[in-house]
Amino acid sequence: MDAFTTHTGRAVPLRRSNVDTDQIIPAVWLKQVSRTGFENGLFSAWREDPAFVLNDPVYEGASILVSGPDFGTGSSREHAVWALQQYGFRVVISARFGDIFRNNSTKMGLLPVVLPADVVERVQAAVEADPAAEVTVDLVERQVRLGDLVAEFEIDDYTRWRLMEGLDDIGLTLRHADDIAEYENGRQRWLPTTV
Amino acid sequence: MGRTLAEKVWEKHVVRRAEGEPDVLYIDLHLIHEVTSPQAFDGLRLSGRTVRRPDLTIATEDHNVPTVLGPIADLVSRTQVETLRKNTAEFGIRLHPMGDAGQGVVHIIGPQFGLTQPGMTVVCGDSHTSTHGAFGALAFGIGTSEVEHVLATQTLPAYRPKTMAIEVAGQLPVGVTAKDLILAIIAQIGTGGGQGYIVEYRGEAVRKLSMEGRMTVCNMSIEAGARAGMIAPDETTFEYLRGRPHAPTGTAWDEAVEYWKSLRTDDDAEFDKVVHIDASTLTPFVTWGTNPGQGVPIGSAVPSPEDFADPVQRSAAERALEYMGLAAGTPLRDVEVDTVFVGSCTNGRIEDLRAAADILRGRTVVTRTLIVPGSMQVKKAAEEEGLHEVFKAAGAEWREAGCSMCLGMNPDTLKPGERSASTSNRNFEGRQGKGGRTHLVSPQVAAATAVTGRLTAPADL
Ligand code: SF4
Numbered sequence: 001m002d003a004f005t006t007h008t009g010r011a012v013p014l015r016r017s018n019v020d021t022d023q024i025i026p027a028v029w030l031k032q033v034s035r036t037g038f039e040n041g042l043f044s045a046w047r048e049d050p051a052f053v054l055n056d057p058v059y060e061g062a063s064i065l066v067s068g069p070d071f072g073t074g075s076s077r078e079h080a081v082w083a084l085q086q087y088g089f090r091v092v093i094s095a096r097f098g099d100i101f102r103n104n105s106t107k108m109g110l111l112p113v114v115l116p117a118d119v120v121e122r123v124q125a126a127v128e129a130d131p132a133a134e135v136t137v138d139l140v141e142r143q144v145r146l147g148d149l150v151a152e153f154e155i156d157d158y159t160r161w162r163l164m165e166g167l168d169d170i171g172l173t174l175r176h177a178d179d180i181a182e183y184e185n186g187r188q189r190w191l192p193t194t195v
Numbered sequence: 196m197g198r199t200l201a202e203k204v205w206e207k208h209v210v211r212r213a214e215g216e217p218d219v220l221y222i223d224l225h226l227i228h229e230v231t232s233p234q235a236f237d238g239l240r241l242s243g244r245t246v247r248r249p250d251l252t253i254a255t256e257d258h259n260v261p262t263v264l265g266p267i268a269d270l271v272s273r274t275q276v277e278t279l280r281k282n283t284a285e286f287g288i289r290l291h292p293m294g295d296a297g298q299g300v301v302h303i304i305g306p307q308f309g310l311t312q313p314g315m316t317v318v319c320g321d322s323h324t325s326t327h328g329a330f331g332a333l334a335f336g337i338g339t340s341e342v343e344h345v346l347a348t349q350t351l352p353a354y355r356p357k358t359m360a361i362e363v364a365g366q367l368p369v370g371v372t373a374k375d376l377i378l379a380i381i382a383q384i385g386t387g388g389g390q391g392y393i394v395e396y397r398g399e400a401v402r403k404l405s406m407e408g409r410m411t412v413c414n415m416s417i418e419a420g421a422r423a424g425m426i427a428p429d430e431t432t433f434e435y436l437r438g439r440p441h442a443p444t445g446t447a448w449d450e451a452v453e454y455w456k457s458l459r460t461d462d463d464a465e466f467d468k469v470v471h472i473d474a475s476t477l478t479p480f481v482t483w484g485t486n487p488g489q490g491v492p493i494g495s496a497v498p499s500p501e502d503f504a505d506p507v508q509r510s511a512a513e514r515a516l517e518y519m520g521l522a523a524g525t526p527l528r529d530v531e532v533d534t535v536f537v538g539s540c541t542n543g544r545i546e547d548l549r550a551a552a553d554i555l556r557g558r559t560v561v562t563r564t565l566i567v568p569g570s571m572q573v574k575k576a577a578e579e580e581g582l583h584e585v586f587k588a589a590g591a592e593w594r595e596a597g598c599s600m601c602l603g604m605n606p607d608t609l610k611p612g613e614r615s616a617s618t619s620n621r622n623f624e625g626r627q628g629k630g631g632r633t634h635l636v637s638p639q640v641a642a643a644t645a646v647t648g649r650l651t652a653p654a655d656l
Contacts, residue, residue: 015510016511016514017507017508017510017511018386018485018486018511020486020621020623022602022621022623022624022625022626023623023624023625026603026625026629027602027603027604027626028603028604030230030258030604031230031259031269031271031272031274031275031604032271032275033233033234033237033274033275033278034233034234034237035234035237045624045625045629068507069387069507070386070387070390070420073386073387073420073486074322074417074621074623075321075322075621076231076320076321076322076336076337076338077230077231077338078231078234078338078339078340079339081338096387096390098390098420099356099390099391099420099422100322100335100336100337100338100417103337103338103341104338104339104340104341107338107340107341108340117507156354157215158215158216158217169340169344169352170242170244170343170344170347170348172352173219173344173347173348173350173352174347174348176210176211176219177348179210179211179219180210180219180221180247180348180349180350183210183221184221184349187221187223188450188451188454189447189450190443190447190448190450190451191223191312191315192223192224192309192310192312192441192442192443193250193251193441194224194249194250194251194252194253194288194289194310194441195250195289
């Protein structure tokens with residue numbers, strides 16, 4: 001996973017709520033067995049509509065998605081995160097995220113930023129007014145900056161540290177293999193096995 | 196102060212706790228299917244890691260499988276299923292492939308084998324893992340990176356969510372089901388209402404539910420945004436488990452039951468949030484929109500965007516009506532459907548099929564009607580009871596086990612503009628096939644709808 005400290009880029013406003021993962025990447029795209037090639041599946045049903053915001057050339061190359069509340073609800077498919085990243089997004093800003101989506105994002109280095117709904121709205125309005133406006137998402141300072149707008153966001157220290165270092169969770173957990181082995185010795189004897 | 200059920204199960208599984216870090220939780224059971232696992236196994240191979248506990252892992256083929264006999268025609272689907280076979284063989288994981296007597300939707304087979312037991316932690320790369328919470332297990336969906344994590348370490352780093360009680364007072368009226376209850380709950384608290392919480396369903400109406408009904412309720416916890424849903428185990432739970440292939444036996448059973456009885460929220464425990472709902476006022480519920488929170492009693496009309504004060508909800512309603520091709524004010528009972536689907540991990544168990552059969556017995560369907568058992572074992576049980584004859588006589592299609600029309604990944608899909616009454620769990624845009632329109636309902640309403648071709652409650656027949 002790539003380390004994330006601070007990112008500056010243009011943003012695209014997605015004025016929809018409840019953007020579930022079936023919209024982010026429809027089920028037909030989930031049949032792949034590789035981790036690549038999902039960018040074409042991103043919002044593929046919505047992208048058929050020429051008026052859909054991602055089809056607007058002024059937002060081409062944007063790397064920050066600014067969405068209505070409840071982004072990434074629904075299915076656990078991590079393909080949603082891969083599709084967003086492979087399309088070129090590094091950050092998604094929303095007032096609320098689906099839990100599993102948020103977890104998946106931080107595992108992969110896509111930063112989910114929670115801002116109050118009115119601040120999200122201001123960011124959306126600003127980039128609608130000036131699509132070339134640059135937005136900075138600063139994980140070190142936990143800030144989103146755009147012109148004279150400075151918005152603080154919360155993220156727990158551990159996740160922030162892991163993202164800033166680009167660390168692999170599995171490697172971190174395996175440092176505690178002894179604790180796992182010890183726990184296993186104390187498990188209740190009637191617990192089932194699949195064999 | 197006392198502890199909630201969720202806290203008890205969580206604490207029992209903490210392998211490591213350190214200041215400022217997520218808890219490392221031990222995972223008792225890891226369920227796997229073909230869609231969210233290939234990249235996880237790849238990751239293991241790339242980093243030279245192995246599966247720590249294949250004996251706590253079980254795999255099945257469900258999302259891609261066609262529900263008519265024969266091989267998978269779609270090449271990409273077939274590759275995905277074959278990849279699962281290779282991966283499970285390489286890492287020594289038990290697999291129930293297509294055609295196997297143990298095959299079925301992942302959340303149906305765990306409980307069916309008795310592998311899901313009270314107080315366990317259960318994960319799967321699938322959001323409806325919350326189903327297993329019906330046994331008083333802590334069960335939640337994870338993404339592919341986390342699947343890889345569990346394969347490699349049998350643990351997951353996680354922060355403990357907050358706890359929410361949903362207190363369901365009174366009794367469900369006759370003809371009102373677990374599905375109606377959970378749809379009503381989601382309509383009340385919203386699709387984000389449970390976000391950040393483990394929900395415990397409590398109260399008289401919940402205690403009276405069968406295990407099947409409890410699974411239906413817990414299954415849809417994720418549709419309210421909750422991390423997990425749980426119901427404290429009781430005699431109903433123990434009776435369901437007794438004698439199942441992986442349930443404890445002999446003295447181990449007695450020990451287990453004694454422990455399981457301690458798995459209830461203490462009287463003096465406090466939840467972070469409490470929601471009340473009165474079961475006795477409920478009627479059959481149906482969704483009109485494109486998220487599971489957009490539901491109303493079947494006797495009402497399609498709402499108007501103006502009914503919503505919140506601008507976000509108003510614009511969501513506008514969009515939903517457009518997608519669904521519905522006009523505000525239309526009585527839901529006037530909405531015509533082309534397809535009825537009974538199945539999925541929400542309502543694909545034997546009790547659901549019995550309920551549908553009771554309505555279809557001696558009647559004829561006027562729509563395309565798919566009845567899809569959630570597992571091969573459910574199929575076998577249904578056939579032993581002769582339910583398949585009832586369905587066939589009514590003109591419905593009786594299929595093999597799989598996810599089927601719950602999601603558009605296998606041959607069972609809606610065509611653009613087609614409308615279904617479906618016992619599944621998601622009415623998202625395109626969920627059942629591109630442009631398809633979904634109304635979520637109970638098996639009873641689905642069956643009654645198949646008879647009339649319009650959204651119908653059994654009592655209307
Ligand atoms: S039946 Fe539907 S919700 Fe359940 S596991 Fe299959 S696709 Fe997912």
